[in-house]
Amino acid sequence: MKPVDFQFTQPATLAEATQMLRDTNEEIKIMSGGQSLGPMLNLRLARPEKIVSVSGLSELREVNQGEDFIEFGAALRHAEFEDGALLEPISGMMRHVASGIAYRAVRNRGTIGGSLCHADPAADWITALTALGASVRIVSAQGDTRDIDMTRFMHGAYRTEVNSDEILKSVILPRYSSSAVWGYYKTCRKVGEFADAIAAWVADREKRYSRVVFGSTAGAPIVSVLLGRQIAVTGEVPSNEVIKAELARLAPDLDPVKQHLLIVSLQRCTKQALNHD
């Protein structure tokens, strides 16, 4: 379980990194925290000729803010969110989600951008950031940037909008009002394992925002507009039957156990959120 021979590079600036992606025939992999790519290299599932490490790029470790948004650099680590060292777009949620990712050793190195680009359907940020209405900023080899909404970011399991000559630079989150509520619930076999089911609900009356997202499905997180609206209107935990019908419509191929776990997760996360109030 040793990787194939590869070249390891650590560009000093984002410009230098994008330069490396330009005009090359080499098979390149971008490494951030390396918490998923590391094992994949060792298993020889990833066989790059060159690795470009972005975890030390200061441009990817910045936090910028505007009146209605906060922009987090992609190379910020889970532990930095967990420890409350960063600004919070919504009270407590980023900390809560970060603290449930794998183990502290992984959180010390793993990054928010790395997790998004790896796009494991069972990972936390993919689902949580979709619920939060985030978008991501992607830089091309030519240095151009484009923003993509999280609902369009993940194409399927381990597939995203980011092309092989692009780098995910940052995650942009809207700021929520102090009356915003959130719930996030996942079931896993043990602490630190990838989830069997995830549900998240985020709502902000002032912004007329309410979104329900199911995660740890076969592919990208599933957004339910209908359930989001219903919970916002009724202020109540939706019933088994209602969630089941919605899931049957949105994801007809789920096996019954998975479907059940998603239903339970949504009920528990809504309950959690409504009690926060």
Add this chain to the structure above:
Amino acid sequence: MLHVFEVYVKTDKQNLPGWSGEVKTGIGACVTRKEDARLLSGHAKFVGDLKFPRLLEAAYVRSPLAHGHLKSVTIPEEYKNKVFTAWDLAEVLPIRPESTLPGYKASEQYPLAKDKVRFVGECIAICVAPTRAEAEDIAEQVVVDIDPLPPLVNASDAKSHDAPRLHEDWDDNLFLTTAFDGDLAFAEKNATVVIEREYKTARQCMNPLEGKGTLSYWDEKAGQLVVYTSTQVPHLIRTGIAQHLQMDQGQVRVIAPDVGGGFGYKCVLQPEELSVSWVARKLKRPVRWVEDRREHLVAGANTRQHHYTLKAYADDRGKLLGIDAEITVDVGAYSVWPFTACLEAAQAGGNLPGPYALEGYRCKTYSVATNKPGFTPYRGVARPGVCFAMELTIDAIARAVDREPADVRRENLVPGSAMPYTNVTGKFYDSGDYQRSVSEATQAIGLEAFRERQKEARVHGRFLGLGFGTFTEQSAHGTKVFASWGLPLVPGYEQAMVKLTPSGSVEIRSGNHSFGQGLETAIGQVASEWLTVDISKISVLMGDTGMTPYSTGAYASRGMVMAGGAVSKAAEELATRIKIHASHLLQCKAEDVILKDGEAWSGVASVDFADIARAWYLRPDQLDEEVDTAGLEVTQGYKPDIDTGVFTYATHAAVVEVDPDTGQVSFEDYYVFEDCGRRVNPLILEGQTYGGAAQGIGTALFEEVLYDPSGQPLTSTLADYVLPGAAELPHFRLEHTETLSPYTRHGIKGVGEGAAIAPSGAVLNAINDALEPLGVEINELPATPHKILSAIMVANSPE
């Protein structure tokens, strides 16, 4: 002030005449483990830490298919002298463990596959290079051509007569069938309750922190192949390597350095030990291979998988009248050396009745060959399976007669008054009070209060459950027992050497091995007890066949009983000799000398051990002419007074809550009441119990090797093969009692394996107790949330 026992008395130490106090680091003392200083600070030396000039690292080309004819292995020209196959190793004999059990069929496993591959992960070629990564690069360039054959992925299919043959010269796929044909007439006639169940346990990997690892080189000066290997049984491996490489045993030296856990995984000859040694001898260069986790999870998926169909007969009070069982063990492709593929089934058939006073017993066992790695004994050997089956049966009976399972269990156990007791399969239970262990557990849990809470919780939709698991564990069984299992190698007298060094400190040499279980400290305590020397002045050397007397090694919970017993005997003799030498220096009679705090005393005169040693080694001119010439170095052989083993027992009690919406199980309480005879070091024993129970909970709730229909393992990383972590384990509560074995030195019984046996019974009984109102009963391991939730959903579905 007489401290040394003149005659060895088989009773409690405190009752010995003249016994006046504890040696501070002697038997029974809570000495912190000496070895932890290096093990916990990164200073230990495992196979992977060794450094040799010109060292080559090895990687294997392993079979990608479960079953097939190996047509060819193509090696690129540039790697011709770096890759070796079965054709190169023609002079190496296949591993072909024999057994004298009637009907046993031997399998042949070549260290590198020849003609056929029989499981995914079987070694086909060994590749060497200066680094492991380069060796893996070479391995990728080797092309194997395999004609696939239909795979035998589960034992029930492999058992059927029209199944394809795994070993061509066999007439079926059965290594062995055994039958215990007891009389069930009384049970059948008088039973008012008949319980029929099917139980399944999963295939597991043992997952020691350090996997296998081996490093060999040819020592020109000694004319020896020196093999550093991560093993529990260095002397056995020496024999195994010499036999299979067709060398004289004098040409092989095996050294087990620090070993990062064994659990049984390292008590057998590994094919890799043979191929690495062969290449090292051929190239005259040191060669090392270290198993990685993926290799372990694929090629080491070799244990625990049983299937039971069981019929139990009981009366209307739940008194067990008879058991009629069929046990099928999914043995995998090959017999392991020296324990064979049949130890598991032999143990299962013999131990199913466990601690129960059962009269009617019938049991058939099948050891079935399948396309999986060859079965290897794992902590508890067969008993975690039989205990699980038996304990769930007891609870099923209790539910059928509507009684408290703890009561039914206790009433069925062999009573203390019946000890020693020979059970229905001829096991000789030496001592103990099994029933008390259930009473203690019942009390510690607070049974009545729990039932109240359970009732109350159900009203609020919460499902609490209580389960017990009781077992008895044969430990340190010896010559006759192993001979009866028909094995090619049988343990006899365990030897140990104890010596006074020229500076008056003590050195112990044992051919047994310490691989995390604390034996290094514990056998030191035994010597400390006899010699009155503090353990800080006692050094222990183990695991090197060039430096230690012969021992068959550490397995079968025998280390403390056997190596401890041998050290005890040698230390006792050394104490006698020290007294004789001291008598010359003290000008008194040897019988007037007593030992105290590392000094020899006669009246008010004393001489310390350093003076005694100096006189013997450096200043013999000070000694009388008629000095005892046997010296201050003693090797003794020991085995207990009986070969049938001494039986440790315990009751585990688990209180769980099952989340009916997710199938998650959480622990509210976990209590163990254990009796393993004399506790040599209570701290080590607690550690052993926690560790064993943690592994048992892994068996109960988490661990499972899965295969697809073609025999491909689906659990080849730790993301897929789930081990319990600290957060998943309960806070164990532990209590002990000490019923000394009348048949061993100091009354010691084995303890290493025990705690891994009971958890699956206790935990599954607790789950089933919790889910009884939902009409759910889980009889399959592991009880994963998915399995539990599916069962609840089926029970809830309208049809």
